[in-house]
Amino acid sequence: MKALPWYTLLPTIEEYITEGGWTRCFPRVHYVGWLHYVVYVALYLILLEFGIYWMHKLLHDIKPLYKHLHAPHHIYNNKHNILSPFAGKVGAALHPLDGILQALPYSIALFIVPMHFSTHLVILFMEGIWTASIHDCINAKIWPIMGSGYHTVHHVTYRHNYGHLTIWMDWMFGTLVEPDDHKED
Template sequence: MFIRQVLVAGSFILAFAAAGAFLQQSQAKVLPYQSEASTIETLHPDVSRLDIFPEPRGEKVLKTVSQSPAARPASQSLLIQQLIEENEWKNDLILGFLPTSVRAQMPRIVQSWLRCYLACFLLYTITSGLWAYYIYACFGRQLFKSGHMPAWSDMYEQLKVANVSMPLYAVLPAVTEWVMEQGWTRAYTRIDSIGVGKYWMYFALYMTSVEFFVYWMHRGLHEVKQGYRWFHFIHHKYNKENSLSPFAGLAFHPLDGILQAVPYCWTLFYIPMHSLTFELLLFMTGIWTTNIHDCLHGRVEPIMGAGYHTIHHTTYQHNYGHYFIFMDKLFGTLQVPI
């Protein structure tokens, strides 16, 4: 059994490596604006690209590109510039309430962290709060048997754990954005630069990699004793149906939460991924975990709904998967709710 699991896991890793190598070749041909930039530079070596494609933030563009540690190909510089502008646009969207003078003092990575923290806080508080109100206050009597609803004290504790960890969760997307801005990942900004067909192909590969590594990260946090004892047990304090609630969705030790989300980030190093889609997916996990901790099971296979996750919280050795049941089925840990 163990050898079979190692072989299947090894095949996945080899497949990701092969797909990454193949995509590296194909992506090199499709980086955005590569052809325009190189043509212009060949025909008019004395004319700067910025004279031809003036940007609204021209000064910032010049500064950022000239600060590059080494001369980059024009296509990569432009991609990095687009990533920077995208991150600034997101910061403007969420941090618009801050005075300009205050934001000017904050390095971009700090602004990104603050924006991610506020977005995560709002998403968690609004979705889990509204969902808890809906299922307990509005329809509690119809949805739950007597004594099967969580106590206020459980929900309050879950809220507390999540809010203490949240500032640290926000470090992960902020640092990932900085890493993307350095040009170290395979992230791209424009779907039309690769075409819709390839976008979905990369998306499927990316999600397969995420499913695989989230499964093993979660399973590792159970099977490696220190992982469980130091980090994951905090989330498993809620081990009965009547102690789980939507608020448990982000109630983790901060490192536990980060470890289970980090496959979303490291997959960017070997599978080309649309930058905004990556960020939306990462934040969508906040909504997803709210949903799977409410103990309300609807049959939606192959999606791994709340019924599966309730079993995970009560047996500790089944249903480690993320969105789908495939990895548990493949590695022999699936237990189907009755």
Template sequence: MMWGSSEEYKAMFVEETNFYNRIILGWFLPPMMWENLPHFFQTWLRNYIGGVFLYLVSGFLWCFVIYYWKRNLYIPKDCIPTRKAMLMQICVAMKAMPWYTLLPTFSEYVIESGGTRCFPRINDIGVPAYVGYLLIYLLIVEFGIYWAHRELHDIKPLYKYLHSIHHIYNKQNTLSPFAGLAFHPLDGILQAIPHFFALFVVPIHFTTHIALIFLEALWTANIHDCIHGKIWPIMGAGYHTIHHTTYRHNYGHYTLLMDWMFGTLRDPTVDNDEPKKVC
């Protein structure tokens, strides 16, 4: 049985999205600019504003801390990216943001229509089942993003026309938290589709699903800041910086699991073929 198939469940999803729309849109825009829009467009506008706000605020705060407030503590002075590089990354991300935010908007539409295994309340299944389903969901996402990312490298037209835009930034003095969303729009969507696919495979809490999509912005900022966190088995920035210098390793997203399973893992603390300082 689909968790969201009953009319009661559908109404609960719509009620929740309306609540989020009122919070975000009501905070940033006067009511006359959004209240009469169709529900789908209200949701897209909310996701767009929320995505832009999260990307810019987190990015500027992140860069302020690691490049200015804690200057030379995390990154050598001559490896700090230029303002021009960061501005270019922001421009690429801003052009793609309207398209990025169509995916969570469409996923919410499908959920509200009752076509997924989403459930609206954790109490519907209990905390132990919620945690178990969440772990399965994250495993599906990890597997999907790994292979989407890997194929964007292996399939030459996909790399040439889509993913190469992101790989302009391949050294510490060009990589920054702002590079995390500096993709061709279709590239970014392809790498986020596993979140959507998982909705049809495993029961997942509605708000958790939406939150995880937007947490992608924070995570991608983290893995592009060139600071090696050394927290096993997390796919931190040290691993992802290697991906930007070799192109053939560390395709994973949150963890090292898929790279370990499929033979593409390269450890920045063990492999010494690449120079430690790549700026």
């Protein structure tokens, strides 16, 4: 609970800069048209996948970042049956700066891709639900979705399946391990 005020820091700054007109957000779909809206949402989601994949991978690869920021997230590790939704982004096992760093791609994307602000907020809300679901040990394997099975492999091996909503970035960068292919040591 002590971390919750820190979690509000990035969204507060993001709201301020968006209201100030410094991002590429737009308030109404008719400002860009439906075709552009759909293309922008797709580009935004691709950029998020790329950004979150690399941020998550760097939090593992840079040892001081892992030790001091990301290791608390991996408290619920090593066995398939002990992962918990509490290990999600707003859960008990996440350092506030880790949460801010992994949410940073959402903010950066607003400067790069034009985005409907309400859609951005809905995606953020759904992301909170998503992070709980990939830590719940209920594996509904639907390609190309990064389900709980894939993310459980990440929590067991520490070096695979860094992706967020999909497995595409792991596939592209060679870090994908299928849950069925993973054998516990």
